[in-house]
Amino acid sequence: METMTPTKKHLNQENMTDIKVLKEKLRGSNLMKGFAATFLGSGASKVLLVLTTFLCSNLLSKGEFGEFSFVRNTLNVILCICALNFSSLCTKFTTEAKFSIESLHRLFLLFLFSFFICAIIGFFLVVAPESFLLNIFSTAFVVKFFRISGLLLPFFMLEPLFEGIMRGLKKFKLIGLLQTASSVFYLLVVFIGIKQGGLTGAMYGVILYYLLYALISFFVINRLCSVRKICYRLNGFYKQGGALLTMILPIFFMSFIEAPTLWIAQVILSKSESMGAIGSMTAMMQVRNLAMLIPGYFTNTYLAFAGELNAQQKYSEYYSQFSRIERSYFIIGIILFLFLSLLSQPILFLYGKEYVLDWPVMIISNIGIPIVMLASLYRVDLILKDHQAYLFVVSLVWNVAWIVIMFVMIKLSMAPLYSFFISQNIAAFIFVVLLYRGYNKDKVIKLI
Template sequence: MQKILKIFQSKLFFLKNAYLSQEIDYSKFIKCAIWSVLGNGISRFIYIMATIIVGRYLGRKSLGELGILQSTAGMFEVFAGFGLGITATKYVAEFRTKNKIKLGRIIGLVSFISIITSVVIAVILIIIAPWLGSSVLSAPHLTNLLKLTAAMLFLSTINSVQIGVLAGFEKFKIIAKINMISGLISLPSIILGVKWGRLSGALVGLIIYLALNCSLSFVAVRKECKKNDVYIDYKYKRKEIWVIREFTIPAFLSSAIMGPVTWYCNAMLVKQPNGYAEMGMFNAANQWRYILTYIPGVLSTPLIAIMSHSLGLEKVLPTLGLYLKTTLSYAALLSAAASVLSLLSPWLMSIYGHEFAAGWQVMVLLLGAAFLYGILMPAGNMIAALGKIWLGFLMNVGWSFVLILSCYFLVHLGAKGLALSYLIAYLLHSAWIVIFIFCILKD
């Protein structure tokens, strides 16, 4: 017993020293974080406005249809994106000063592959849209709209690589300006689209937003490369294929499982009695889950960069200190925000229309899941920084298994059952994250 107590005390002493460590300079990270939060906030605002407009004008069922369409596009986008955005960010940041020739080839490589993957996956989506609409979603009338989401998929994939390059150059201010300009121009098109074209009009409005965003980011990348004397080389891109093998593929596999699992659980819900109405309820409440985890999600890229750099210099203690400070900060921020949003949930849900007000319990359950997800995110950043990407993949497999199993037994409860499934999945996900952190302390 005394031996266990000594081990526990030594771990606490180590954690205290890590927390008090001041070796990491936070000023640059804070600047990037502020602009990153602003830029991504504008993008998220556009999608929230689209859901509110559809809910107010077209009702709960149409909002549910919009949710499953976006979920489908998002699932296919995971495969089209192939982890190329985060690959661009990592290697632009690494090589932008020490090897500009190599950097030009890497940008050419990821840009070329993104075009190929986005076209191929978009064509596949168009081809199987009739089968998805009739057999999988039990909604043949959504076939043409599923085909329309192929354009969203293509533009999102190309844009993610461009934004990844800009993030690698640490041009988060430019990214924020691009999102602001695109949002101001395209928001009226979404409103008019819903009014004149109903659900298809809403999708067209979102496509206009993505097209503007993609065009502006394309121009910004070329300007930034010229400014930094980086020539985008498409001719000798094969020399850097090792990037795909060593980083992109494991990173892709780690994230690829999430989209299909989420989509499958959504599909289970819409096939229930009154399924699309329940999906509309879940989709409305789910927007607030995304809001709660917005800041942890946005700060992931800067955190991974700082942790990777620190670990590369063998500064284990400061890196663990950064992890502890970030986790505790997220816990304080998210617990306060989740409490306030839970108290306001009946009113917030009624914004979408009076028929949504009864879904406040769904929102509260999803806020609980969001809290757990948020405080676990720095651990995920640590896993990436340590290069343990296959471990992250196995953890995601475990989360997915629990979510599907829970959904299978609880989906008969409708939107509430799906929300409860997410909460259960993140509770168990927390367990193996704690084990992982304990193993780090042991090492």
């Protein structure tokens, strides 16, 4: 047996010490604590939402479930335009409001703008002619559902904005608790709704879920920071009107670009091949999005901490931390790509035997994982640095590039499903390069 020399023993002790120090740093890291709280709470919430989907698909007929999904997705698109895409901006303004009254005024301006857009869309849904809405929503009941939703839309927008504020206040455990509790409530009201009134009951359950979630969020925010006291500090908020043009409107316009692009790409795919191709595409996108769920939670958590460093102008620490996360994202993205690609056939088999033949396309789809992960990280930096206008232009470029490249590939007789993901990856790579250009340009200036 080999005897351990003093040198080897000393090196082993040093390694053990380094590992202990690293463990202590991770345990004491507020960023990692915030990520853990977000992952546990939001992860549990996602599991409950998936269970609700399975429940609906089993209790409703296939046609009813399709109609229910269409209504829910359409409402999500409306909320995305009105409020969901503003959540990151809420987090940014909240972290900065600790050090700047101007950021508090910008946050209030963002709420006013979101409320204004919700009111306009809601008013349209309420007063639009029945025949016009029937052409969009197909059935009289769905039209009735959206008329009711139109009246309540200004209340529905509160939850995503308040969640952005709570993230800025670093209340990650509270966010996770609220998301989990709301998902339990959603599961219950939809289940009871289906049992009592079938599809109609499920639809009313959705309305009740959104309304109650918004009211609870308002109550929680009022407990965290008195709304009445904040109102006294809003004098002169209109002086921040410039932020509407440079920060808020670009994000708003971006929603109108990004939301329809995937839908247009799906239409091209279905017209060029079949609805079966849509099924394969959906399965692959679902697997890819699920793989990026944990990095996505980390990005949401990181936004609050990075925003604070940026507001305090601690650029050396900011970019040092950003570079470490950048490298980690790339490595994790490559690992996820390799892992999911090696298991592409058994994963696709879970969806059905007919999906397995498309395993080479899934490998192409997985190439996008590290690209999209890096894009989400650079996007955070551009939002924090107030480059929303640049972000809007870059978003326009990559979305147009995707559709154009896909269309050209199909015209050149490439298989539509291959064209979908190859063009998406090429366009996403262009997106990342342009985002990195903006990030690196700022980095050079700030570190001079």
